[in-house]
Amino acid sequence: MPILISADELAARLRTGRAGRPVVLDVRWSLAEPDGSAAYRAGHVPGAVYVDLDGELADHRAEGRGRHPLPTEAQLTAALRRWGVHAGDEVVVMDDLGNQSAARAWWLLRFAGVEQVSMLDGGLSAWTRAGHPLEAGEVVPERGDAVAHFGHLPVLDIDEVAGLPATGVLLDARAAERYRGEVEPVDPKAGHIPGAVSAPTGSNLDEAGRFRSPEERRARFAELGVHPGTAVGAYCGSGVTAAHEVAALAIAGIDAALFPGSWSQWSNTDRPVAIGGDADH
Numbered sequence: 001m002p003i004l005i006s007a008d009e010l011a012a013r014l015r016t017g018r019a020g021r022p023v024v025l026d027v028r029w030s031l032a033e034p035d036g037s038a039a040y041r042a043g044h045v046p047g048a049v050y051v052d053l054d055g056e057l058a059d060h061r062a063e064g065r066g067r068h069p070l071p072t073e074a075q076l077t078a079a080l081r082r083w084g085v086h087a088g089d090e091v092v093v094m095d096d097l098g099n100q101s102a103a104r105a106w107w108l109l110r111f112a113g114v115e116q117v118s119m120l121d122g123g124l125s126a127w128t129r130a131g132h133p134l135e136a137g138e139v140v141p142e143r144g145d146a147v148a149h150f151g152h153l154p155v156l157d158i159d160e161v162a163g164l165p166a167t168g169v170l171l172d173a174r175a176a177e178r179y180r181g182e183v184e185p186v187d188p189k190a191g192h193i194p195g196a197v198s199a200p201t202g203s204n205l206d207e208a209g210r211f212r213s214p215e216e217r218r219a220r221f222a223e224l225g226v227h228p229g230t231a232v233g234a235y236c237g238s239g240v241t242a243a244h245e246v247a248a249l250a251i252a253g254i255d256a257a258l259f260p261g262s263w264s265q266w267s268n269t270d271r272p273v274a275i276g277g278d279a280d281h
Contacts (some may be wrong), residue, residue, distance in 0.1 A: 001090075001116045001118060002118055002121055002123060003106075003118055003119060003247060003250055003251050004118055004120075004121040004251070005092055005118040005121065005123065006120075006121055006122075006212060007120065007121075007124070007126045007127045007129075007130040007132055008130055010024070010092055011130070011146075012126070013048065013090075013092075013115070014045075019127075021047070022089070022091060022092045022212045023049070023084055023085050023092070023141075023144075024049065024091075024092045024093075024094065024120075025091060025093045025105055026040050026045065026048040026050050026091070026092065026157070027054040027093055027095045027101050028050075028096055028101065029097075029101040029240075030097055030101065033186070034053070034054050035054075036050070036095075036096075036106070037052070037138045039096070040069055040138075041136065041137060041138055041141075042195035043094050043134035044124075044134060044135055045094065045120075045127055045132075045135070045138075045230060046133060046134070046186060047139055048094070048117065049082075049083045049084060049139050049140075049141055050137060050138065050139075051083065051093075051105055053068075053101055053104060053240070055107075056075075056076075056079040057079075057080075057108055057246045058071060058115075059072055059075055065260070065265055065267070066185070066238050066239060066260065066261035066262055066264035066265035066268075067237070067241050068104075068240055068263070068264070069240040070150075070206065070260050071111060072110075073148045073149065073150055073236060074148075074158040074186075074202070075145040076148040077147050079168060080109075080148060080154045080275075081146060082113075082143070083144065084141025084142055084143065085146040085187075086145050087145060087146050088114040089114075089116065089144070089146065090117075091109060091114060091118075092095070092117075092120055093105040093106050093109075093117065093119055094123050094124060095119040095124070096125065097209075097217075098205045098209035098210075098244075099119045099121075099123055099125065099211075099241070099244060099247070100244045101175055101241075101242040102241060103119065103241070103246075104239070104240045105238075106118075106119050106243065107153065107243035107246055107247065107258060110153050111146065111150055111151070111152055111153040112148035112150055112152065113149040113151075114146065114148075115151075121211060121249065122210040125208075125209060126209070126210065129208075134178070142278075152185070153185055153246075153257075153258070154256075154257035154258070155257055155258050155259070156233045156254070156257045158260075158261060158265060158271070159264065160259075161193060161259045161266070162193070162234075162271065164195075165193075165194070165196065166195070166230065167231055168230055168231025168232055169225045169226050169230055169232050169233075170196040170197065170232075170233045170234075171196065171199040171224065171233070171234045171235075171256075172177045172196040172198050172199060172235060172270050173233065173234055173241050173244055173245040174192075174237055174241070174274060175202055175236065175264065178200055178237070179192045179196075179198040179277065180190075180275065180277060181202075181273075181275040181276065186238075186264070187235060187267040187268070188268060189236065189262050189264055189273050190273075190275070191230055191273040191274050192249060192263070192273070192274050192275075193235065193263070193266055194201070194273070194274040195274075196210075196274070198277065199221075199234075200218065201236070201247025201248070201261035203220065204217065204242045204244065204245070204248040208270035211251055212220065213250050214251050217251055221252055221254060225253060227254075228253060230254070232249060232255070232257070232260055233240075233248075233257045233258070234246050234255040234256055234257070235259040235261075235263060236262050236263065237262055237263050238261075238263070239259070239260040239261065239262045239264075242259065242262055246258050
């Protein structure tokens with residue numbers, strides 16, 4: 001299944017009969033505005049179902065695993081069914097942030113065994129620029145029957161992440177100033193995991209918010225020491241935008257593991273912290 005789908009391709013797929021239509025999930029979220037439901041209701045891709053990233057793509061009852069711990073299989077199964085996802089369905093996820101929040105849904109659904117998942121390249125702005133209509137209000141689909149079975153993508157725990165820089169490459173997907181420890185707006189310590197390499201997710205996108213070509217991504221990751229066959233892990237603040245890094249690597253043909261706890265887990269322990277470094281990538 002392709003990782004990306006264009007606005008025109010999605011529009012064409014939505015014009016097919018009900019049996020062949022993809023399920024569209026609107027995952028609007030940001031650190032500044034975590035509740036994207038009002039923006040969704042104001043206008044969304046026709047038929048799209050709103051996904052609450054904080055409430056449905058994370059389990060905040062879990063302690064010690066960062067700000068966005070992975071949900072349980074049972075929790076994600078319930079969410080999949082609320083979204084109207086059936087076994088074998090094609091799913092398209094999207095946001096208005098260059099897929100930097102929707103990638104969390106892309107990764108989590110793939111991790112849970114949903115095989116046909118793609119991201120709307122360029123997000124909502126690509127959809128509207130292409131002249132496709134928006135729909136207001138809320139979509140409540142018929143209940144689905146999909147079941148989440150975790151383990152289909154690699155993950156790293158905090159101990160595995162600590163050792164990865166010695167054997168592979170650990171990418172820090174946060175903004176460069178957070179990597180260097182100059183600012184830390186959310187977590188208790190500033191800096192980065194020792195040995196990690198700065199790779200902000202913004203560099204994965206072009207000026208229109210679309211993913212750069214596989215060739216461009218391969219060249220950029222090669223500059224960071226990442227090549228096909230390299231052991232690669234990615235983290236961010238809380239495991240959301242790191243999924244975007246994993247997606248960008250996948251587009252470049254490189255498999256990578258996600259550290260779901262990310263900096264929010266690491267910085268709440270007595271683990272060592274590095275400051276400064278080359279973070280201009």
